[in-house]
Amino acid sequence: MFRKRSQTTALADQPTETSEPGGGFPQLSMPSPLRLTAQNVTQVFGGRGKQPVVALENFSLDVEPGELVAIVGPSGCGKTTLLHAFAGLIKPTAGEIRVGGQQLKSPRRDVSMMFQAPTLLPWKTVLGNCLLPRELEHRIDEDDRKRARELLTWAGLGDFTDRRPHELSGGMQQRVAICRALMANPSVLLLDEPFGALDAMTREQMNVDLRRMWAASGVTTVLITHDISEAVYLAGRVVVLSPRPGRILEIIDVPLPKDRDVSLIQSPEFAQTCGHIRSYFIREDRHAGV
Amino acid sequence: MGGRTLRKVAPPVLLAVVVAAGWEFLPGILGLEKFILPPLSDVLAQFGSAFLLDQMWTNGLVTLQETLLGLLLGSVVGIVGGLVLGESAIARATFYPYLVALQSLPKIALAPLFVIWFGFGTTPKVLVAATLTFFPLLVNTMSGVLSVDRARAQLFRSLSASRRQTWTKLLLPSALPSVLAGFEVATVLALLGAVLGEFVSAQEGLGVLLLQQQTNYDTAGVFATLMVLAAIGVVLNQIAVQLRKRLVFW
Ligand SMILES: Nc1ncnc2c1ncn2[C@@H]1O[C@H](COP(=O)(O)OP(=O)(O)OP(=O)(O)O)[C@@H](O)[C@H]1O
Ligand SMILES: [Mg+2]
Numbered sequence: 151m152f153r154k155r156s157q158t159t160a161l162a163d164q165p166t167e168t169s170e171p172g173g174g175f176p177q178l179s180m181p182s183p184l185r186l187t188a189q190n191v192t193q194v195f196g197g198r199g200k201q202p203v204v205a206l207e208n209f210s211l212d213v214e215p216g217e218l219v220a221i222v223g224p225s226g227c228g229k230t231t232l233l234h235a236f237a238g239l240i241k242p243t244a245g246e247i248r249v250g251g252q253q254l255k256s257p258r259r260d261v262s263m264m265f266q267a268p269t270l271l272p273w274k275t276v277l278g279n280c281l282l283p284r285e286l287e288h289r290i291d292e293d294d295r296k297r298a299r300e301l302l303t304w305a306g307l308g309d310f311t312d313r314r315p316h317e318l319s320g321g322m323q324q325r326v327a328i329c330r331a332l333m334a335n336p337s338v339l340l341l342d343e344p345f346g347a348l349d350a351m352t353r354e355q356m357n358v359d360l361r362r363m364w365a366a367s368g369v370t371t372v373l374i375t376h377d378i379s380e381a382v383y384l385a386g387r388v389v390v391l392s393p394r395p396g397r398i399l400e401i402i403d404v405p406l407p408k409d410r411d412v413s414l415i416q417s418p419e420f421a422q423t424c425g426h427i428r429s430y431f432i433r434e435d436r437h438a439g440v
Numbered sequence: 441m442g443g444r445t446l447r448k449v450a451p452p453v454l455l456a457v458v459v460a461a462g463w464e465f466l467p468g469i470l471g472l473e474k475f476i477l478p479p480l481s482d483v484l485a486q487f488g489s490a491f492l493l494d495q496m497w498t499n500g501l502v503t504l505q506e507t508l509l510g511l512l513l514g515s516v517v518g519i520v521g522g523l524v525l526g527e528s529a530i531a532r533a534t535f536y537p538y539l540v541a542l543q544s545l546p547k548i549a550l551a552p553l554f555v556i557w558f559g560f561g562t563t564p565k566v567l568v569a570a571t572l573t574f575f576p577l578l579v580n581t582m583s584g585v586l587s588v589d590r591a592r593a594q595l596f597r598s599l600s601a602s603r604r605q606t607w608t609k610l611l612l613p614s615a616l617p618s619v620l621a622g623f624e625v626a627t628v629l630a631l632l633g634a635v636l637g638e639f640v641s642a643q644e645g646l647g648v649l650l651l652q653q654q655t656n657y658d659t660a661g662v663f664a665t666l667m668v669l670a671a672i673g674v675v676l677n678q679i680a681v682q683l684r685k686r687l688v689f690w
Contacts, residue, residue, distance in 0.1 A: 237598050256600075263598045269591045272690035273613050285609070286601045314690055334599070 181260060183370040184250035184337040186213040186236065191245035193231050204395035205231040209245070211389060211398070218364050218371040220381035223391030224431060229374045230266060232396070233340050236372060237263040249338060259287065262336030266343050268323035270315040276302065276326050277311040283334035294333075301329040304363075321348045325356075332363070339364075339371045346376065357383055358412055378427045382420060383410065390430050399430055478660040486664035495649060496668055503634050503646040504672060506562055510569020511630035511676075518574040518626075519619060522581025526611070532582075539578065547571045547633070551640040560641050568640075569633030573626040580622030584615030620684035627676040635669065 193206040205228035213219050223229055234240045235247055238257040247254040249261060262283070270279045280298040284290050302311055305325040315323055328344060344360070345353045361384055364371055375381050381388045382404055390399040405419045414420055463480040466472075474482065486492055525532045550571060554564035588611055596606050638647025646665055653661035 234594075239594055239598055257598045259600050261598075263595075265591055265595060267591055269589075269595050271592065271610075271613070282609075283599050286596075286599050286605055316690060 181335060181337050183216040183368055184260070185215050185248075186338050186370055186372065187211070187248040187251075188232070188236070189246050189248070191232070191235060191242045191247065193228065193235065193240065194243045195231075206235075206242075207395040207397045209396065209398060211401070213370055213372060215370055216368045217387070218373065218385050219387050219389060220373045220375055220385035221389045221391060222375060222378055222381050222427060223396055224393045225376070227391045227394050228396030229391065230342055233263065233342050233372065233374060236338070236340050237261055239263075259283075259334065260337040261340065262331045262334040262338070263340040264327050264331040264342060264344055266346065268315070268320070268327040270323055270326055270330075272315055275312050275314060276307060276318070279315065279326055280311075280329045280333055282330060298329070298333055301332055302326070305329050305359075321352050321356075324348065328360075332367070336369055339369045341371065341373045343374050343376060345380070353377075353380070354412075360384060361410060378424050379415065379420075382406075382423045382427070383415060388423075388427060390427055402427065475657045475659045478663065482660040483663040483667070486660050492661065492664070496646070496665065499644055499646050499649045500668060500672065502562075502644045503631075503638065503669075506565040506634035506637065506645065507569055507630045507672070507676070509562070509566045510633055511573050511626060513566060514570035514573025514630065515577050515623060515626060517570070518577025518622075519581050521574075522578045522615075522619075523585065525578070525582040526585025526615070527607075539575070543575050548636045548640070551637055554637075555641045560643065564640075565634050565637030565642065565645070568637035569630040572629040572633035576622040576625045576629065577619065580618045581615055584618030585611050587618075588614040617684070617688045620680070620688060624677060624680040624684065627680045628673050631669070631673050631676065 188209055188211045191206060191209040192204070194202050194204050196202040209232060211219070221229055221232065231240070235242050236254075238247070238254045238261065241255075249258060254261075271282070274282070277295070277298055278285075280302060281290050281294055284294045284298075299308070299311060302308055305328065307322060307325060307329070310318060310322065315326070318326065324344060328341075331339060331341070341360075345356050348356060357380055364384075373381070373384060383406075385404055386408075388402045388404060390402065391397065392399050402423065404423055406414055406417075406423075460480055463477075465479070467474075467477045467479050521535075525536065547568065551564060551568050554567045558564045558567070592610060592614070593606075596610050601609070634645070635647040635650075638645040639651065642648045646669055650662060650665050653659075653665060
């Protein structure tokens with residue numbers, strides 16, 4: 151678990167409870183969040199003899215500074231591709247990505263990506279992995295170490311800082327990856343199915359913690375997930391993608407207050423929104439064979 | 441000793457005992473001449489001769505020196521070459537076909553050439569050992585670099601790592617297991633190269649000692665020298681194995 155659930159289950163959207171003692175989300179010197187824009191992005195893979203695969207078609211989205219947008223869609227519809235484009239790892243076949251109004255041409259240090267797999271370095275300790283973004287930027291100083299320790303403690307890994315990744319469970323490795331993504335002090339955070347490998351119970355706790363973390367840091371966040379209720383609980387808006395080639399079917403404003411209590415999961419609005427999203431996939435599934 | 445350790449240790453020990461017993465008694469039973477297959481006790485008795493021990497020691501040192509120098513030279517050139525081929529697609533396209541062709545050549549056939557160029561001293565043996573060592577290290581280093589985990593490479597790109605950082609913090613550690621696996625193989629090949637080089641032309645070394653013993657039909661001596669060579673090979677290889685275990689702790 152990120153943290154024993156205390157009496158403060160109410161989650162604030164404003165960064166007010168950041169300096170909570172005892173494993174609260176560490177005070178971050180996060181830079182101000184940036185707007186993230188995708189304009190008519192199309193990505194085609196293959197060519198040269200191979201049947202070209204259209205992974206993403208004419209995708210446009212405007213993520214407000216500090217907003218959390220979730221993207222849901224069936225497997226293979228181009229979600230990871232989209233996130234890679236946001237991270238500057240691929241240059242889309244057509245269209246453009248803008249971060250803070252600037253066209254994205256290559257990866258930026260203030261755009262932080264958490265990959266679908268934990269992708270830790272096996273020869274580094276948990277702490278060393280967490281420090282990697284700083285290490286690539288400059289010499290690690292005591293402040294960095296302190297922050298990394300705080301983040302890991304927040305993530306419930308305080309006792310594991312000197313272990314190696316192979317000594318950790320899959321879920322713990324994912325949490326290290328989240329901490330590493332946060333160590334970069336991002337203006338934009340990209341999360342590719344961060345909790346995909348976790349069991350349902352751990353996952354719910356992680357959702358609560360992620361929402362709290364996001365609230366505390368106010369970072370612009372794009373979250374990819376297979377899990378519809380996770381998307382609805384976490385995001386202000388949910389983007390529903392069609393099976394490949396990924397096109398936007400609908401962008402849903404989640405009708406939940408910004409202050410989200412876990413109990414909201416039981417509310418009719420929550421169930422309704424989930425049901426609405428689910429209906430797309432049940433219909434699409436039939437001829438997509440996903 | 442626990443039952444499990446016993447089950448692991450007992451079979452090889454038992455085999456050694458059976459082989460040793462067979463070696464000791466079968467030649468007599470089958471009526472083999474001593475110069476064909478001397479009984480084990482005759483071979484072991486060789487190590488009682490101070491003269492032979494002295495010869496083994498001086499010649500062994502020569503062979504060991506050639507082996508280590510060849511191993512060092514071949515490894516350095518192989519690793520550096522492998523890194524270059526791993527980094528540059530152009531270098532790969534240019535050199536790799538010829539390196540494969542070179543690898544298909546029986547390298548011992550180069551020994552006469554090395555003798556013409558470098559005389560009868562240590563150098564040609566070192567070079568034979570180095571040519572044998574070179575290839576596994578080249579290939580293993582290159583493939584270690586090229587088979588870096590794609591996701592990790594993407595991670596480094598997403599973190600705006602420089603090319604130098606990517607090399608020191610990702611590619612080299614990723615390639616290390618494969619490089620050291622190549623080195624393990626190379627230790628044995630280097631010893632092989634040194635002895636083969638000595639067969640072609642030499643004044644000293646265990647290869648020379650073997651040839652002298654052969655000329656004298658001193659079969660027990662040949663076996664004794666083979667035992668020493670095997671021991672050197674095992675020790676070198678084990679050092680490499682331990683090095684790998686120490687450095688690749690993940
Ligand atoms: N580098 C690549 N080369 C060729 N095709 C690719 C490449 N990356 C992705 N694709 C193709 O693009 C499509 C979308 O892949 P992507 O990984 O974005 O899917 P996804 O929505 O993230 O799926 P999942 O939910 O299973 O992770 C797939 O059909 C895949 O085969
Ligand atoms: Mg994916």
